[in-house]
Amino acid sequence: MPGLTGHSTVGVGNDIVQYLEGVARHFGVTIRVTSGYRSPDRQAQAMFDNWAKLEHGKVYRASTLPPADRATLDNSWATAHNHQASAQERAQARDDFLALAKDRVGSRSMHTRGRAVDVSRDQINSQVYQAITLRLREVKEGNRTDIYHFESADTVPPVDGTTKAQWQAGKSNSSGTSPGDAHQGHTPRRRRHRGHRNHGHAHHGQAQHGHLHPGQPGCC
Numbered sequence: 001m002p003g004l005t006g007h008s009t010v011g012v013g014n015d016i017v018q019y020l021e022g023v024a025r026h027f028g029v030t031i032r033v034t035s036g037y038r039s040p041d042r043q044a045q046a047m048f049d050n051w052a053k054l055e056h057g058k059v060y061r062a063s064t065l066p067p068a069d070r071a072t073l074d075n076s077w078a079t080a081h082n083h084q085a086s087a088q089e090r091a092q093a094r095d096d097f098l099a100l101a102k103d104r105v106g107s108r109s110m111h112t113r114g115r116a117v118d119v120s121r122d123q124i125n126s127q128v129y130q131a132i133t134l135r136l137r138e139v140k141e142g143n144r145t146d147i148y149h150f151e152s153a154d155t156v157p158p159v160d161g162t163t164k165a166q167w168q169a170g171k172s173n174s175s176g177t178s179p180g181d182a183h184q185g186h187t188p189r190r191r192r193h194r195g196h197r198n199h200g201h202a203h204h205g206q207a208q209h210g211h212l213h214p215g216q217p218g219c220c
Helices: 015-029 040-049 066-081 085-107 124-130 159-172 179-185
Strands: 002-006 031-033 118-121 149-150
Touching: 002 015, 002 085, 015 031, 015 118, 015 124, 015 149, 015 159, 040 066, 066 085, 124 149, 124 159
Parallel strands: 002 031
Antiparallel strands: 031 118, 118 149
């Protein structure tokens, strides 16, 4: 049945959830949520779990995660995964990573604000992607290719007839194109973000997740 599935969306703004549900129903697809609201502690854990995919913190803007702190986190992460270190040293390194990550990024992520979701790329074709990014911004998370991170600092307006007409127009214009082609041709609404650095994707104003977008806090 079309709609949202997977991870709970409790804690995520109802406007974002309802918009994604509207997109899913309109295009007859199931959008699988892989991450929604995160507490600061869970955000720090997500950073630890995905540190390599987040390019060892390089995706975060320096104002969000200063180079010295990023280096400290990277050293802690490396020690925590070093099998030549003692179990006590590895555990301490993990605890040090989580504490610093929580302090520097934990409360600033759009996930902890309930304004972001990560979704599996499965079933997100070019039409669905364009419909989602009509109102939500994609922020790229390093070199990840398994999920999309969508967020909005602004309130997302309810789906109405005008919105669906725009979706249909996008569907007609992108007929026969791949999601990648659509990404290069589509220009989503730009929004000011506060923690990620410019998102690797230069196309259509996407922020670089977590991450490289000017002024964005960091998702992960």
